[in-house]
Amino acid sequence: MRWILCAAFMCIGVIPAIAIGIGAYKTSVNSYIKQREVELTTYASVLSKELSNSAYFDNISSQTINSEIKLASDMYNGRIIVVNKEYKIVKDTYYASENKYIVTEEIIKSLTGKRSSIYDSANNFFEIIEPIEVYAKDSTKETSYNGAVLMSFKITDIVDYEKEQARKIQLLIVLECVLLFPLALILSQKMVCPLRKVADSIEQISDGYTEETVEESGYAETILIAEAFNKMVSKTKQLDLSRQEFVSNVSHELKTPITSIKVLADSLTMQENVPVELYKEFLTDIAEEIDRENKIINDLLSLVKMDRTAAELNISQVNINELLELILKRLRPIAAKRNIELVFESFRPVIAEIDEVKLTLAFSNLVENAIKYNIESGWVRVSLNADHKFFYVKVSDSGIGIPDDVQDRVFERFYRVDKARSRETGGTGLGLSITKNAILMHKGVIKLYSKENEGTTFTVRIPLTYIS
Ligand code: ADP
Numbered sequence: 001m002r003w004i005l006c007a008a009f010m011c012i013g014v015i016p017a018i019a020i021g022i023g024a025y026k027t028s029v030n031s032y033i034k035q036r037e038v039e040l041t042t043y044a045s046v047l048s049k050e051l052s053n054s055a056y057f058d059n060i061s062s063q064t065i066n067s068e069i070k071l072a073s074d075m076y077n078g079r080i081i082v083v084n085k086e087y088k089i090v091k092d093t094y095y096a097s098e099n100k101y102i103v104t105e106e107i108i109k110s111l112t113g114k115r116s117s118i119y120d121s122a123n124n125f126f127e128i129i130e131p132i133e134v135y136a137k138d139s140t141k142e143t144s145y146n147g148a149v150l151m152s153f154k155i156t157d158i159v160d161y162e163k164e165q166a167r168k169i170q171l172l173i174v175l176e177c178v179l180l181f182p183l184a185l186i187l188s189q190k191m192v193c194p195l196r197k198v199a200d201s202i203e204q205i206s207d208g209y210t211e212e213t214v215e216e217s218g219y220a221e222t223i224l225i226a227e228a229f230n231k232m233v234s235k236t237k238q239l240d241l242s243r244q245e246f247v248s249n250v251s252h253e254l255k256t257p258i259t260s261i262k263v264l265a266d267s268l269t270m271q272e273n274v275p276v277e278l279y280k281e282f283l284t285d286i287a288e289e290i291d292r293e294n295k296i297i298n299d300l301l302s303l304v305k306m307d308r309t310a311a312e313l314n315i316s317q318v319n320i321n322e323l324l325e326l327i328l329k330r331l332r333p334i335a336a337k338r339n340i341e342l343v344f345e346s347f348r349p350v351i352a353e354i355d356e357v358k359l360t361l362a363f364s365n366l367v368e369n370a371i372k373y374n375i376e377s378g379w380v381r382v383s384l385n386a387d388h389k390f391f392y393v394k395v396s397d398s399g400i401g402i403p404d405d406v407q408d409r410v411f412e413r414f415y416r417v418d419k420a421r422s423r424e425t426g427g428t429g430l431g432l433s434i435t436k437n438a439i440l441m442h443k444g445v446i447k448l449y450s451k452e453n454e455g456t457t458f459t460v461r462i463p464l465t466y467i468s
Pocket of ligand 1: 365369370373397399400401402410411415416417418426427428429430431432433456
């Protein structure tokens, strides 16, 4: 890229310079030719005047005027021919065509008073034809012409002039290239520098040499790349961290009931003559721990299922009113145990395209939590509403609430606000993760509003029609 930029800068600098150079060269050569033309035409006009004043055609052998013609032709290194009105050449400084006749369009025109000037650029030849007036003492008389003077000159110095100009312009262009190249090199280096920096940092980070992030500097585009890359790196780090945390949490959670079982079993085997009552009590505890282990494993399996792609969803048309009523019916006995009132409010019948099993699990978790983390004789309200696009489920309770600072964390795997209480109520800390995953799989949204010691509300919004 650096060399492409460098070449582009060179082109931008040199191409206009060449164009300007060619233009300047042409203008300068043209103005030189024009200047020579003016010079020669003026001279031809002066000569024609002199021929007229001296009534040349009456005295062709005039020494003075003939030597003047000769002097002029020598001075300009050209040929001068004088033609009379019969188109006869009366004077030729080359003596080659004297007394011969010359009839050309320009000569015919010159006898009517029209002067011509022709430049043959291929041979650098100038031909000027100037009419010769009939000398008249009386200026009031009408002007007439009785001949023409034809001057042809080779502009020999034009070639040198052209060469000189071309050389100057070439020199200027070469000089420009020499000066421009290091400048273009520095500029292109400067321009690719931020990109190089980003690329180097990305390479170092990918190779794992550094823990740092890519420096967000340079152009707007490189800042955007650096930002996007840093975001990706931090996400990967977070993912890695949460995976590590998850594995350690899983091991810990699975180990806890097993450790309890081991302690209970050991204490039984290490004692002699253990009463049957103690056996019974310890074995009941062991059975409880096994149930807990079983629940953790089941929750983990549900979570793993939710982690798979949405293609695993088993979508069908489901009556959401019936689905929620069934969940409440199942949980009513648990609520009744703590004298908790369970109310269902439906604003309209709702039928939606969902995975029945997964959403049943999600809503059950919400209602179960609302009962679990409630006060004695509290209430749980479940409401269902819909518009033309979504259905909305709201689960509110009069429970203990969730502190503000941990509200974001309750959806994390194994996170529990009060570990002891959660354990008491058989919680694994996986319920809300499962719920959130199930809702996200349906392209839905879950939000939480809670105030400590006042209660909690979870709101869920899910599209009526499944969007794959
Ligand atoms: P658990 O199995 O512990 O209930 P969840 O993932 O379902 O795990 O919930 C995570 C934590 O969020 C719970 O341990 C509890 O502290 C808190 N929580 C969830 N729902 C409620 C609620 N309705 N009221 C108060 N706290 C709640």
